[in-house]
Amino acid sequence: LFWQALHKVLGTRLDMSMAYHLETDEFGDAQLTSPEIIHKTTEKIVQIKSRIQAARDQKKSYADLKRKPMDFQVGDRVMLKVSPWKGVVRFGKWGKLNPVYIGPFKKCLSDASLAIPLDELRIDDKLHFVKEPVEIMDREIKQLKRSPIPIIKVRWNSKRGLEFTWEREDQFKQKYPQLFTKTAPSSSAAS
Known part of the structure; x- marks a missing residue:
């Protein structure tokens, strides 16, 4: 009552429809449902992103006008x-x-005769050296609780020379089936 009288004297409008005064909230107010809120929010996010991208493009085009290509001479x-x-x-x-x-x-001149083609080095698209398996050296079956896991010893040809590692046979067979077609007769003869 006090606040209503005070606001009437001041000539302002007191609107008590908020969370603390639910009794004065009008039931006729339009409220957004969940799908409407999501749709409107998504529209606003798309609009904001497009405006940010437009501002970036405008700044980039302005900066590119002032930018000069850098050319360096040998010895710089x-x-x-x-x-x-x-x-x-x-x-x-x-x-x-x-x-x-x-x-x-x-800055120095590059010598084309010293360049090594990437095909000979066996480098993948991320410029990592690729190890290639040469042959299967040995087979064993390891027990993990009750399940047997066949593993194989593989000889690799890598940049450091020959390497030997133990690999799971089922995973290795999926990656390199050509090694198992070569060694299939020897494995059946051994068992």
């Missing part, structure tokens, strides 16, 4: 920018002392 000294995480890993410095630029390095 240049600084290379280091990504923050690589700087920490390679140089062991964290935080303020983490290097942003390294160098200066001198």
